[in-house]
Amino acid sequence: MLKIGILGLGEGRSTISAVLNSKKVQLKTMCDLSEETCKQRAKEFDFHSYTTSYEEMLNDKEIDIIAIYTPDHLHAQHIKQALLHDKHVICTKPFIDNLKDANELLELARKTGKKVFVGQSSRFFEPAKRQRKDFEEGILGDLITIEAHYHADHRWFLEKPWALDASFKWLYGGLSHPVDFIRWYLPNIEEVMGYGMLSSNGKAGGLKNEDTMHFIFKATDGRIARVSGVYTSPTQPTYRDSGMSTILRCTEGASQADYHELRYAVTDRTGEDKIITWGDATLKYYYRFEGQSHHAGEYQNYIEYFADSIEQGFTAYPDMKEGIGTFALLQAMDRSLKTGIPVKVKSLLEENQVEL
Ligand SMILES: NC(=O)c1ccc[n+]([C@@H]2O[C@H](COP(=O)([O-])OP(=O)(O)OC[C@H]3O[C@@H](n4cnc5c(N)ncnc54)[C@H](O)[C@@H]3O)[C@@H](O)[C@H]2O)c1
Incomplete structure (x- = not known):
């Protein structure tokens, strides 16, 4: 072992x-x-x-x-x-x-x-795995556009000593999840633009950078996508609106994976629609600790996948190149917030002489 x-x-x-x-x-x-x-x-x-x-x-x-x-x-x-x-x-x-x-x-x-x-x-949470499987099996057709969000009342997080540093940004800490979903389905994002602000709640809590952000993306083949992140205010009831969600709109179907609720909805190419939830055994696998602290199951999934990749000699994704590509996109988003104009990911990579 x-x-x-x-x-x-x-x-x-x-x-x-x-x-x-x-x-x-x-x-x-x-x-x-x-x-x-x-x-x-x-x-x-x-x-x-x-x-x-x-x-x-x-x-x-x-x-x-x-x-x-x-x-x-x-x-x-x-x-x-x-x-x-x-x-x-x-x-x-x-x-x-x-x-x-x-x-x-x-x-x-x-x-x-x-x-x-x-x-x-x-990526390793049950609804996301199911959404990916359906997409790869082709029951939705080709991707037209993808929308993802991560909205959470993370005021508890402000107690961590590094959360109030000028270097801490929800752009990286939070949006790295939905932005990873965008790149999972649309890897070749070329350009991004967005607006962000620090909410009055964020200011009162001592945050230094934006806690409320909306972005749109354009891929090299012309397809577009969007994400949003809101981190310092109450959220909708989760049975109505998941804190983190990804919607795929495709040529022959559509799907939505809701994260914390273990819920997945899909309309496939036959026109059949359904909402899938998971039972107690799956809930217990993902939710091992108190409250919404649910990452242990996801981590077990990815650690076992990584162990397989070492033993069987394949590449586990996201690998380093993909992680750096996603980080370059996050930096382009950061620059767009500062400048108010669209930013090309390539310009960030070139400035740092990084070839992926
Ligand atoms: N879903 C996810 O993937 C997910 C969820 C939460 C946090 N994270 C990530 O996990 C990381 C840690 O976040 P956290 O919430 O646990 O923060 P935290 O501040 O609660 O914990 C960080 C720990 O690292 C320790 N530490 C700091 N410097 C160290 C050093 N040089 N050597 C050894 N230990 C050191 C600290 O003592 C602390 O216990 C962050 O990068 C965060 O983005 C990922």
């Missing part, structure tokens, strides 16, 4: 649960700068191999995969260290926070031959 070390034990909590419940991977060590957090997780999971030193975990030759859940601005450095110690890497979203780091990481992965996978968890 492949052995894993987990770095960052806030969201890393879901990964601990995912790995401890998996028959494909084994937890070797967990690591957090905060000893208190390590102790809390050790007690919670009755798993007692932990360290506060990333270097010590990296020096453990038995560990095959490092899974990274540290704050966004540390991802590039932590991926680099893992590759330099000859480890395969899973890094949570957003993959990096500056395109300047892209070439060094691409080169290191090439040199070491190690696999790097981006933990875009939402």
